Amino acid sequence: TVFDALTGRFGDIFDRLKKRGALSEEDVGAVMREVRVALLEADVALPVVKDFVTRVRERAVGAEVLRSITPGQQVVKIVHDELVAMLGAESETIDLAAVAPVPVLMVGLQGSGKTTTTAKIALRLKDKERKRVLMASLDVRRPAAQEQLRVLGEQAGVPTLPIVAGQQPVEIARRAMETGRLEGYDVVLLDTAGRLSIDEALMDEVVAVRDATKPHETLLVVDAMTGQDAVETAKRFDERVTLTGIVMTRVDGDARGGAALSMRAVTGKPIKLLGVGERIDALESFHPERVAGRILGMGDVVSLVEKAAETIDRDEAEKTLAKLEKGNFDLDDFAGQLRQMRRMGGLGGIMNMLPGVAKMKAQMANANVDDGMLKKQEAIISSMTKRERKDPLKILNASRRRRIATGSGTEVADVNRLLKQFQQMQDAMKQMKKLGKKGFLRQMAG
Ligand code: GDP
Numbered sequence: 392t393v394f395d396a397l398t399g400r401f402g403d404i405f406d407r408l409k410k411r412g413a414l415s416e417e418d419v420g421a422v423m424r425e426v427r428v429a430l431l432e433a434d435v436a437l438p439v440v441k442d443f444v445t446r447v448r449e450r451a452v453g454a455e456v457l458r459s460i461t462p463g464q465q466v467v468k469i470v471h472d473e474l475v476a477m478l479g480a481e482s483e484t485i486d487l488a489a490v491a492p493v494p495v496l497m498v499g500l501q502g503s504g505k506t507t508t509t510a511k512i513a514l515r516l517k518d519k520e521r522k523r524v525l526m527a528s529l530d531v532r533r534p535a536a537q538e539q540l541r542v543l544g545e546q547a548g549v550p551t552l553p554i555v556a557g558q559q560p561v562e563i564a565r566r567a568m569e570t571g572r573l574e575g576y577d578v579v580l581l582d583t584a585g586r587l588s589i590d591e592a593l594m595d596e597v598v599a600v601r602d603a604t605k606p607h608e609t610l611l612v613v614d615a616m617t618g619q620d621a622v623e624t625a626k627r628f629d630e631r632v633t634l635t636g637i638v639m640t641r642v643d644g645d646a647r648g649g650a651a652l653s654m655r656a657v658t659g660k661p662i663k664l665l666g667v668g669e670r671i672d673a674l675e676s677f678h679p680e681r682v683a684g685r686i687l688g689m690g691d692v693v694s695l696v697e698k699a700a701e702t703i704d705r706d707e708a709e710k711t712l713a714k715l716e717k718g719n720f721d722l723d724d725f726a727g728q729l730r731q732m733r734r735m736g737g738l739g740g741i742m743n744m745l746p747g748v749a750k751m752k753a754q755m756a757n758a759n760v761d762d763g764m765l766k767k768q769e770a771i772i773s774s775m776t777k778r779e780r781k782d783p784l785k786i787l788n789a790s791r792r793r794r795i796a797t798g799s800g801t802e803v804a805d806v807n808r809l810l811k812q813f814q815q816m817q818d819a820m821k822q823m824k825k826l827g828k829k830g831f832l833r834q835m836a837g
Pocket of ligand 1: 499500501502503504505506507508585639640641642643644665666667668669673
């Protein structure tokens with residue numbers, strides 16, 4: 392595929408890196424220069440490459456190397472994570488959450504694979520999402536275009552709007568929507584005409600169709616083989632018709648894959664699907680994780696580092712346990728716990744290992760332990776004196792609570808909520824103590 396060349400390059404770079412012991416800042420610098428060249432050669436846009444390299448370098452230099460992995464492995468993981476971020480982190484699908492029939496507008500240059508892709512999407516929606524799909528070709532310039540879509544529709548088992556000679560694109564689009572309504576279709580795919588290059592007539596036509604149909608999705612089909620031109624095309628279309636997503640075709644080819652990598656970062660538009668062949672079922676969802684994994688070819692390293700990170704969390708949990716046994720778990724520890732939960736993407740860590748804690752987890756979820764909440768709570772805790780943090784439940788009377796709220800820019804209700812959570816946490820800790828250290832450790836190991 393278009394990612395193969397990059398996979399090879401990264402493989403060489405990281406195989407050498409993985410085996411190394413300690414890494415100096417210069418070592419990381421040298422590796423990142425190689426990564427930079429590899430990305431540029433793969434035709435990733437220069438600003439995207441620069442940004443990427445800077446971010447990896449910052450994280451790599453600042454990173455604490457986890458026990459049981461090598462610094463090189465750590466760097467591979469950071470590169471992986473940043474690659475995923477560059478590709479858009481979440482995988483996005485075609486959004487059909489609108490009043491049926493949902494209009495989906497397909498736009499793109501001629502030869503990009505737009506008509507084929509329209510049929511591919513129709514087939515996928517029909518088979519995988521059990522949607523009733525109607526397709527309509529709005530291409531009245533290329534004489535065979537409407538017929539081409541009809542033939543593809545037959546292959547896919549998806550109906551196409553009957554062709555009426557002499558109708559113009561906006562009329563056809565309106566008729567398609569009307570038919571969709573009358574005949575109870577879920578989705579209407581509108582395949583607009585392409586041109587060899589972007590011109591005003593093409594854009595005006597697309598805009599007119601958009602205004603007439605108010606599409607819920609406007610998908611641009613671009614050819615991965617055209618490299619940076621594909622990114623440029625996306626920018627131009629987005630300016631005029633506001634795209635909701637990109638479908639990249641010919642990803643099965645051997646062109647350089649940089650366009651796919653830059654697309655999200657440059658245009659801000661998600662790649663939603665990949666065309667991977669001429670067959671009508673050669674369409675894949677775009678999963679940033681999977682693409683990054685394919686490019687790096689280092690799934691083993693990535694999962695190794697993730698495991699090592701879990702070990703660290705376990706170490707922290709053990710420290711907290713030791714404190715608990717001495718009976719001095721205080722608000723500082725509580726703040727640490729909140730941070731850890733946040734880092735683990737939710738109420739994880741020690742909380743998960745505590746017996747009878749499900750109720751508190753639900754309460755904390757209700758209390759909305761998100762970034763903002765966490766910052767607030769940390770502000771509250773840092774507005775307390777050391778003595779207050781050590782034994783908050785005894786000391787904090789109403790006037791102290793008011794002072795802390797003012798000092799942290801919060802409300803007394805926030806302070807009260809925090810203290811209640813702390814109380815619940817302590818109760819859970821007491822329960823855990825009853826269970827005994829041995830039982831607790833057994834749970835953690837399992
Ligand atoms: P349009 O002018 O944009 O509508 O392009 P078409 O849909 O007619 O496609 C042009 C050619 O590209 C056809 O021969 C398709 O089979 C081929 N094609 C479309 N998508 C892909 C793809 O993902 N991979 C490959 N290899 N060929 C594709």
